[in-house]
Amino acid sequence: MKKLCEMELKWKLQPVLELLHGRYHEMAPNVVPMDYTKDPDVKLPMQLIINMPELKENPFKERIVESFSEDGEGSLSFNDFVDMFSVLSEMAPRELKAIYAFKIYDFNTDNFICKSDLEKTLNKLTREELTAEEITLVCEKVIEEADMDGDGKLGFADFENMISKAPDFLRTRNKMYSVYSESSKEHRRVPRHYEEEESFLHYEEVIL
Amino acid sequence: MAQLPVALHISEDTESDGQEPSPCNEGAMHTSFRQLIQEQSSLVEAAAGAELEMPARDREPPEPQQDDEHAGYSSATLRILASMPSRTIGRSRGAIISQYCNRTARLRRRSSRPPLQQLSHAARPSLRQHHLDTDPAAATLEEKRSLLVKELLSLSPGQRSHMLLSVPLSLAEKRTLRQELSGQRGSPREDTQRGAPFSPCGRSKYHIILGCRGLWYGLLSLLPAVQPWHHALKQIGSRFGSSVLSYFLFLKTLLGFNVFLFLLLLVFVVALQAAYPPAPASHQPFTGLELLTGAGYFTRSLLYYGYYSNVTLNEPCAARPNCSAAAPPLPYNMPLAYVFTVGVSFFLTCILLVYSMSRSFGESYRVGGPVGDLAIKVFCAWDFKVVRKRWVKLQSENIRTQLKELLAERQSRSHPRSPCRQLEHVAVRLLAWGLSLGTVLGCVVAVHYFSEHMHAVQQDAGSRASGERRQEAVLLVLPLVVSLINAAMPHLYNLLATWEKWDSPVLEVYVAICRNLVLKMVVLGLLCYQWLSRKVVCSSEACWETCVGQDLYRFVVMDFIFTLLDTIFGELVWRLVLEKRLKRKQRPEFDIARNVLELIYGQTLTWLGVLFSPLLPAVQIVKLLLLFYIKKTSLMQNCQSPSKPWQASRMSTVFITLLCFPSFLGAAIFLSYTIWSVKPSETCGPFQGMETIYESGKTWVRLLEKSNPNITWFTWVHQYLLENTFFLFFVSGVLLAVIYFNIQVVKGQRRIIRLLKEQIANEGEDKIFLIQKLHSVYEQRERRS
Numbered sequence: 002m003k004k005l006c007e008m009e010l011k012w013k014l015q016p017v018l019e020l021l022h023g024r025y026h027e028m029a030p031n032v033v034p035m036d037y038t039k040d041p042d043v044k045l046p047m048q049l050i051i052n053m054p055e056l057k058e059n060p061f062k063e064r065i066v067e068s069f070s071e072d073g074e075g076s077l078s079f080n081d082f083v084d085m086f087s088v089l090s091e092m093a094p095r096e097l098k099a100i101y102a103f104k105i106y107d108f109n110t111d112n113f114i115c116k117s118d119l120e121k122t123l124n125k126l127t128r129e130e131l132t133a134e135e136i137t138l139v140c141e142k143v144i145e146e147a148d149m150d151g152d153g154k155l156g157f158a159d160f161e162n163m164i165s166k167a168p169d170f171l172r173t174r175n176k177m178y179s180v181y182s183e184s185s186k187e188h189r190r191v192p193r194h195y196e197e198e199e200s201f202l203h204y205e206e207v208i209l
Numbered sequence: 210m211a212q213l214p215v216a217l218h219i220s221e222d223t224e225s226d227g228q229e230p231s232p233c234n235e236g237a238m239h240t241s242f243r244q245l246i247q248e249q250s251s252l253v254e255a256a257a258g259a260e261l262e263m264p265a266r267d268r269e270p271p272e273p274q275q276d277d278e279h280a281g282y283s284s285a286t287l288r289i290l291a292s293m294p295s296r297t298i299g300r301s302r303g304a305i306i307s308q309y310c311n312r313t314a315r316l317r318r319r320s321s322r323p324p325l326q327q328l329s330h331a332a333r334p335s336l337r338q339h340h341l342d343t344d345p346a347a348a349t350l351e352e353k354r355s356l357l358v359k360e361l362l363s364l365s366p367g368q369r370s371h372m373l374l375s376v377p378l379s380l381a382e383k384r385t386l387r388q389e390l391s392g393q394r395g396s397p398r399e400d401t402q403r404g405a406p407f408s409p410c411g412r413s414k415y416h417i418i419l420g421c422r423g424l425w426y427g428l429l430s431l432l433p434a435v436q437p438w439h440h441a442l443k444q445i446g447s448r449f450g451s452s453v454l455s456y457f458l459f460l461k462t463l464l465g466f467n468v469f470l471f472l473l474l475l476v477f478v479v480a481l482q483a484a485y486p487p488a489p490a491s492h493q494p495f496t497g498l499e500l501l502t503g504a505g506y507f508t509r510s511l512l513y514y515g516y517y518s519n520v521t522l523n524e525p526c527a528a529r530p531n532c533s534a535a536a537p538p539l540p541y542n543m544p545l546a547y548v549f550t551v552g553v554s555f556f557l558t559c560i561l562l563v564y565s566m567s568r569s570f571g572e573s574y575r576v577g578g579p580v581g582d583l584a585i586k587v588f589c590a591w592d593f594k595v596v597r598k599r600w601v602k603l604q605s606e607n608i609r610t611q612l613k614e615l616l617a618e619r620q621s622r623s624h625p626r627s628p629c630r631q632l633e634h635v636a637v638r639l640l641a642w643g644l645s646l647g648t649v650l651g652c653v654v655a656v657h658y659f660s661e662h663m664h665a666v667q668q669d670a671g672s673r674a675s676g677e678r679r680q681e682a683v684l685l686v687l688p689l690v691v692s693l694i695n696a697a698m699p700h701l702y703n704l705l706a707t708w709e710k711w712d713s714p715v716l717e718v719y720v721a722i723c724r725n726l727v728l729k730m731v732v733l734g735l736l737c738y739q740w741l742s743r744k745v746v747c748s749s750e751a752c753w754e755t756c757v758g759q760d761l762y763r764f765v766v767m768d769f770i771f772t773l774l775d776t777i778f779g780e781l782v783w784r785l786v787l788e789k790r791l792k793r794k795q796r797p798e799f800d801i802a803r804n805v806l807e808l809i810y811g812q813t814l815t816w817l818g819v820l821f822s823p824l825l826p827a828v829q830i831v832k833l834l835l836l837f838y839i840k841k842t843s844l845m846q847n848c849q850s851p852s853k854p855w856q857a858s859r860m861s862t863v864f865i866t867l868l869c870f871p872s873f874l875g876a877a878i879f880l881s882y883t884i885w886s887v888k889p890s891e892t893c894g895p896f897q898g899m900e901t902i903y904e905s906g907k908t909w910v911r912l913l914e915k916s917n918p919n920i921t922w923f924t925w926v927h928q929y930l931l932e933n934t935f936f937l938f939f940v941s942g943v944l945l946a947v948i949y950f951n952i953q954v955v956k957g958q959r960r961i962i963r964l965l966k967e968q969i970a971n972e973g974e975d976k977i978f979l980i981q982k983l984h985s986v987y988e989q990r991e992r993r994s
Binding site: 057058059060061071080081083084087094097100101102106119122123126127128130131135138139142143146147149150151152158160163164166167 | 371376377379380381583584585587588589591598601602605606608609612613616619966969970972973974976977
């Protein structure tokens with residue numbers, strides 16, 4: 002049994018973790034140690050992480066990083082970093098994606114998407130190019146459509162119910178590969194077939 | 210009501226802890242929440258090991274905005290509200306674990322009846338969940354975790370891994386859970402495992418399992434390298450989003466279908482005929498024009514029907530009628546092989562198409578209709594795949610436009626137009642449809658007269674005995690004209706659509722697809738009629754099947770050339786014009802609908818031509834491969850993603866449905882008619898001299914009957930099931946009944962959804978009522994004290 006686990010570790014988990022650690026390390030080479038197996042207590046602040054090419058242009062980058070950070074300030078340890086990419090990968094189950102999407106859209110973290118959260122979401126989506134009355138109108142209509150229990154805001158059950166109607170919800174293919182091959186050529190030392198995010202499927206099963 | 214005394218009890222407890230801020234001091238009240246929640250969670254997790262970090266996921270108190278809704282609620286009420294499960298779920302680790310514990314227990318209960326000893330546990334309502342959150346002394350995190358592990362062990366491995374995958378805990382937590390699971394799993398089996406490796410059987414089995422696993426992982430690591438275009442598709446998806454990607458995925462699907470068809474035909478028909486070539490006729494020299502016209506050198510080649518022999522291959526007595534050699538070891542009856550391979554490949558393609566269509570439909574269909582499209586647009590429209598700054602900006606603009614359009618649609622729906630405007634609207638629509646159908650009719654008539662004219666020219670050229678090459682070049686004109694019509698008319702329809710001014714952009718897209726499809730299918734229908742009736746085309750040929758095959762080959766090649774020209778002029782030249790001449794920053798949009806319809810048209814031509822030209826799928830494969838790279842390059846250099854709203858999954862369903870219904874169905878009808886009713890030519894091909902192609906099958910069955918009277922069941926099956934129409938009626942009746950039944954089931958589900966929604970609304974009202982009641986109780990108590 003133990004040998005099977007070790008084998009799974011060697012084949013599935015190790016290369017992906019190496020790849021991710023490489024990215025983590027390159028953000029702050031002076032701070033992050035090369036050896037991640039000892040679980041070093043290093044956290045990178047949010048400013049560094051939101052400058053990653055995958056997240057740089059994403060309007061929700063701060064919220065994404067905050068929802069995965071353990072201390073709530075937005076700094077990610079290596080485990081949180083791996084967590085983030087595993088949930089964002091293509092193969093993460095839909096329920097997990099729905100839970101984290103709810104966290105991302107919940108700006109004031111009160112476990113409900115209220116009107117102010119919606120307004121902030123819309124502003125980030127459209128880069129503040131909608132007029133104020135359009136925003137209000139959209140928020141009202143969204144709450145009207147999705148709120149089922151009549152409390153004027155969207156709980157997780159309302160959100161999940163509405164998401165289930167959208168079949169191509171959060172098709173977040175991990176952009177890691179596309180940017181990887183285009184921008185950082187010097188990382189070719191990692192074998193090519195582990196650059197794909199499908200490897201996250203196997204790695205998820207092993208980590209659990 | 211059992212919850213209320215518990216909650217009151219707790220609030221008194223915490224009140225006595227000295228947490229008594231004054232309700233007037235808002236700031237203190239909010240910090241009191243934070244303190245309260247942190248204290249709760251820290252008490253709960255105090256027993257946890259040092260590796261668990263401080264759970265700051267339980268940090269956030271309700272923000273000041275929320276105060277507006279609960280204005281006037283007392284601090285005690287607010288405290289209780291803060292610890293409601295709906296607010297703590299997903300926040301505190303203990304709450305997540307206990308929620309998933311219950312979910313697992315429910316799953317286990319659903320899968321099997323619980324044993325009698327545990328019945329009391331199963332019957333107890335899940336009040337534990339609420340107790341565990343609000344009563345810190347009830348269970349530590351360790352206890353909750355061990356409870357979850359115990360529940361998980363009782364599930365099947367598949368359910369267990371799925372449950373673990375979907376728990377929203379951090380990686381460290383999941384690792385701990387997994388370690389505990391394997392630890393617990395290991396211990397009861399330790400006794401048996403200790404025995405196994407020592408016996409030679411067990412040891413070798415263990416090593417075999419290890420070896421197989423190693424091999425499997427090695428193969429899995431190679432899998433991405435084997436998938437075609439893996440990298441290219443990712444590139445496209447990351448830059449243009451999933452809507453443009455759906456076109457390329459559709460292309461990949463078509464390639465799959467063609468490869469399947471080609472392999473079947475290659476193995477059973479082409480390769481064997483190539484191994485036993487018929488008597489060689491005089492070959493015409495190869496000139497380059499053959500690649501375009503398909504005639505000349507290719508006429509007597511494996512490409513066309515006419516080459517295939519109508520005898521049993523591998524038979525030594527074929528040439529010498531008086532020989533008395535023994536029966537051949539493996540006789541291969543070519544005509545039977547030909548007709549069965551084509552028939553079976555079509556049947557399998559049909560099954561594959563229907564399967565992929567139903568799977569795609571299942572993924573995209575939602576019971577309950579398209580309500581909530583605005584909410585879905587807000588939450589699901591953002592394509593997280595897109596990364597570059599320019600494309601991200603474009604995407605925000607797209608979403609903004611779509612939101613504005615949706616709002617405008619809502620406005621127009623809520624303010625209905627005046628009757629005058631409505632009449633005008635209807636008149637414009639009717640006129641547009643009339644115009645488009647009129648143009649279709651006009652094109653069809655034009656093609657008909659043109660083909661007659663070309664036939665006359667050809668006869669003329671033949672009688673004048675002008676060069677072969679000129680004759681064959683004349684043959685290219687009809688495909689050229691048809692491709693020209695197919696390329697030019699969609700642009701006209703786009704112009705028509707802009708004149709019509711549709712309200713809903715989705716409807717505009719569907720209407721455009723519809724019009725294009727009608728044009729293409731009607732023109733193809735006319736051509737099929739011409740080929741089968743042979744009054745105009747191929748009327749003078751002795752081997753008409755080869756002629757029809759050549760015609761189809763020419764159509765396929767011409768379609769490819771025109772797609773190429775369309776890409777060059779429509780995308781490259783247009784972009785240059787926009788940039789250099791008109792000095793606009795915009796690039797031409799990638800028109801997904803038009804491109805997909807072109808693909809479907811090409812595939813229809815291939816399916817139509819399979820019987821007459823067994824190597825036509827190979828030609829289509831080469832065409833699709835080249836098309837992928839050309840389209841991709843042009844897309845990257847010249848285009849931008851479409852601004853119209855595309856729901857990628859619904860569009861994939863539409864594409865595959867269009868491929869199945871007009872395209873494949875039409876080809877299957879054409880094929881069936883040809884096999885059943887058309888007389889094959891006398892001098893060439895595998896079915897020379899028979900009445901119909903189907904007769905070969907009938908002859909074979911009769912031969913079998915004569916040779917072996919014991920297999921009467923086979924002839925019985927053939928006679929009563931295949932030839933008798935009653936069986937077909939019966940099967941259609943059963944299918945219709947099944948469809949009706951499923952429609953009723955869906956109706957019932959919709960009704961249930963409506964009832965459940967009403968129930969949820971009622972529960973919400975109940976909750977608000979209870980909160981008000983709670984608040985009034987506390988107010989009264991405060992007034993009394």
